[in-house]
Amino acid sequence: MEHLQQSFTVQYNYNVFFTSALFAVDNTLFSDFLRQLNPAVTIKKILFIIDEGVAEAHTGLTSEIKQYFNQYSQTQLVQDIIVIPGGELVKNDTQYLDRVLEAINTHGIDRHSFVAAIGGGAVLDMVGYAATIAHRGIKHIRIPSTVLSQNDSGVGVKNGINYFNKKNFLGTFSPPVAVFNDELLLNSLSDRDWRSGIAEAIKVALIKDLEFFEWLEANATALANRDREAMNYQIWKCAKLHLEHIRSADPFENGSARPLDFGHWSAHKLEYLTNFEIRHGEAVAMGIALDTVYSNLSGRISAADAQRVIAVIQALGFELAHPLLQVNGANSPILQGLEEFREHLGGELTITLLTALGKGEEVHEIDADILKQAAELLQNQAAQHSTTTVL
Amino acid sequence: MEHLQQSFTVQYNYNVFFTSALFAVDNTLFSDFLRQLNPAVTIKKILFIIDEGVAEAHTGLTSEIKQYFNQYSQTQLVQDIIVIPGGELVKNDTQYLDRVLEAINTHGIDRHSFVAAIGGGAVLDMVGYAATIAHRGIKHIRIPSTVLSQNDSGVGVKNGINYFNKKNFLGTFSPPVAVFNDELLLNSLSDRDWRSGIAEAIKVALIKDLEFFEWLEANATALANRDREAMNYQIWKCAKLHLEHIRSADPFENGSARPLDFGHWSAHKLEYLTNFEIRHGEAVAMGIALDTVYSNLSGRISAADAQRVIAVIQALGFELAHPLLQVNGANSPILQGLEEFREHLGGELTITLLTALGKGEEVHEIDADILKQAAELLQNQAAQHSTTTVL
Known part of the structure; x- marks a missing residue:
């Protein structure tokens, strides 16, 4: 029949x-x-x-x-x-x-x-x-x-x-x-929770919307100081970009379309390893910093652009790095996290990196040496407790 | 905002x-x-x-x-x-x-x-x-x-x-x-299970497709005798009508669109009351007989048409009636079933009846006296173990 x-x-x-x-x-x-x-x-x-x-x-x-x-x-x-x-x-x-x-x-x-x-x-x-x-x-x-x-x-x-x-x-x-x-x-909300959610705005701005990133740069201090109007706009704009992404791609992820997960692969692992003592947004902020510096070191964006991202993250009061994100040999948790992410995706790794501020690109390989270098740079910058450029 | x-x-x-x-x-x-x-x-x-x-x-x-x-x-x-x-x-x-x-x-x-x-x-x-x-x-x-x-x-x-x-x-x-x-x-499959599923074909034919009902009339004996070719066509055609209904209406029933449930309201109650000893298809066959005779007694279809439906149900070897489907006062299980169905639908009753063979219509009220009469007629016809018309 x-x-x-x-x-x-x-x-x-x-x-x-x-x-x-x-x-x-x-x-x-x-x-x-x-x-x-x-x-x-x-x-x-x-x-x-x-x-x-x-x-x-x-x-x-x-x-x-x-x-x-x-x-x-x-x-x-x-x-x-x-x-x-x-x-x-x-x-x-x-x-x-x-x-x-x-x-x-x-x-x-x-x-x-x-x-x-x-x-x-x-x-x-x-x-x-x-x-x-x-x-x-x-x-x-x-x-x-x-x-x-x-x-x-x-x-x-x-x-x-x-x-x-x-x-x-x-x-x-x-x-x-x-x-x-x-x-x-x-x-x-505590200051920590108030801040934490803003990481998703940095994420979506960096891969989708330069203008919104520039707004975040200009308003990072106001946001950190709990300015109500700045917060309302941040939420509205970030929600808008998120809704647009859902409807423009593959809302129920039936194909191979990826969710908006820039900076998230290492963040998931870090949250888990710290038994969720590191908040999701705090882990995402570090994950964004890591993937941004990786984007610079792999030749996709300039050091100056990477530094702008780091400056916003620091101005909001986020930490830049965590010991568990360092690469210390083949069994480092972060490399395990990368492998688990590959398995989660069904065998092929797909990670978003930046080719410009406001523009993401999907890549299918991550170089462990460059990752090690990126994590070290961020650790050094964090140790200086300053925004001095180390890139 | x-x-x-x-x-x-x-x-x-x-x-x-x-x-x-x-x-x-x-x-x-x-x-x-x-x-x-x-x-x-x-x-x-x-x-x-x-x-x-x-x-x-x-x-x-x-x-x-x-x-x-x-x-x-x-x-x-x-x-x-x-x-x-x-x-x-x-x-x-x-x-x-x-x-x-x-x-x-x-x-x-x-x-x-x-x-x-x-x-x-x-x-x-x-x-x-x-x-x-x-x-x-x-x-x-x-x-x-x-x-x-x-x-x-x-x-x-x-x-x-x-x-x-x-x-x-x-x-x-x-x-x-x-x-x-x-x-x-x-x-x-046992003969009972072989037969049971055919009730859904009678249902969908009666509310959607006169030609398919006529095919079922012509092939009821072959189906009862486990003719492979007849069964294959019955399944193909019934599945086709079911798929068409899903895509033409409201596939996930988000609105008020009703599923294809002619003959089902009383069948659900009967299955439950007999602790599922009456098979779904057997209960549906009785439910179809009941709603068909009701359609006749309420002036929607002729007695001759109702008798054609009963003849097909009997030729396939189904029972026509069950004591639990009789109306014996306001607390009869079947009237309780009607009330439960109304609640299930969120307050407004919607039941499909026939206005012709191959054509259903949604109604929002069921008259208990007519229902009683319909159930009695079927019980009498079943008692005669024959297809003699009692309508």
Whole structure:
């Protein structure tokens, strides 16, 4: 018999909204959004899951949400608002996933209803995964509470949990129905977390957008000093570039298209080796520095350009280097990390380097000697605690 | 800040192939398929999971697969071929899901590799789910071994497992990369399973394709007598209509589009109440009979047309009625089933009835008195053990 061909496309749309005090009773943004989705369905419910860190830093949040849905009652709030720990723990221990799934079951959350998560990237990842697999996909709403999740991970299409001790071993590609970035949630961040997320902006600027890199150069000090307006623009622009990358390439990574991972290959290894004591953004900042100096030493960009990148990283207050990123022989962790990355990609290594500020290129080989030299240069510059050029 | 709009489409393509003796060494269909997908990737592996019932009925299958991949070695066969029980058990007990996930982890199956499942609908559902959530989606291949999975469930885009005692509580919409229907796998089916899957052909013919219904009328006896050629055409045509429905409507059911579920609302309840001793197809045949007679009694189709449908169902050897489908007061299980179905749909009931043979229409109300009358008529006709018209 002649074979049958199946072919169809599925359309995905969602907005990323920017606001202040999302659940203030006079802020109709959230309520308007809920109302316009599936207006025909008679019963719509919404279940909230909140990151413990957010709940503790914003003690009024739960009652504010309850008041909000008293006012805007066309969507039925599940009164049992769930609070769970933030950070990798919530992705490592499946009891948290089970807790969300149980709540979805107990409260009769169906495919016309919503699951909303307020929190950092880990909470958004886990709750997004729970929502995706329950009833073959409940509409999920993300309300990111960190710089990193507002400008990068929270606006994308991935979710996941860790399993078999492997990061994101279980997960799906599944867009949210909306993302709400509330600037007030950033108030309670430590300086370290405030800074950390900005690494993703440096990354995307360097491979995509010279003008944005120049803006970061001009505003690094303001950002480090917690200037609200600078932060808002940084988040908006970085999220915009991230969304553009997703839609221009291969959103669910079905082909061989790579995600936006400049500076990330060594960062993953460093996070893991330090048991995540080095924050993701801190590791990415070092990874960017490393791949930037490598780009210079391999003849792709000038020393002056590499120095500009290092200057921004330092002005933001990031560390430049870590002993575990040094190449000390064939068994160095960083070379192991390179090999694991190659395996992860299915056999062929693909790493993004810079051919100019604002322009990335994919390469398939990394020279261990040049890498060693790049790591040493950065270690030396870091040791000088200054921005003196050593390149 | 101005909100950001994300919008993209994702393209899904897969073929449903029809063959005989898929893993005979001279049959290059499977090997050709594997080779043309991602030719650039250096390491591609394939992990097989086989339904115990299939492995027992086709004792040479495992060694045949090993010989096949000795011959066509461009894809690396994981030698540990996993055999798991078939039927709902494999969806009810998460140890089987974990076993597949562990094998994916242990054998380093990545997003360039394949997971292939050979079995009935339950095994395909569970393995498809495992493949979907591992590494955010490993390519999965379905090799359905029953009539029902070859003509309907195995060629679609859904997967899932049961959780919290609820059917398909966990699952996703996730197309396979290919489906291979091997006619030889049907040889070992009992008459009951052979017949059971044909109910889905009656269903799709009645709501979509008068000509196919007429073909079923003409070939009901041949199908009941296990005529191979008739069965092959029935599967091909039913799969084709199913694929067309998926692509013409809303493949991942994001809107309010309904799946092809004529005759299914009462069937689900009956399966559940009989603890799945009544097969899905047997329950669907009764559900079709019920909704067809209801369509007549509510003035949508003639008694003669309803009688044609009943005649086909009986000629295939299906039962027409079951005591649990009778309406005996407001607490009858069938009326509870109707209410549960309404809740499942989010508040508004939508049921497909017939306005002609080959044409369905969605209705939002079911009259309990007419339903009672329809169920009684079918019970009477079934009691007569004949095709005498009682309408």
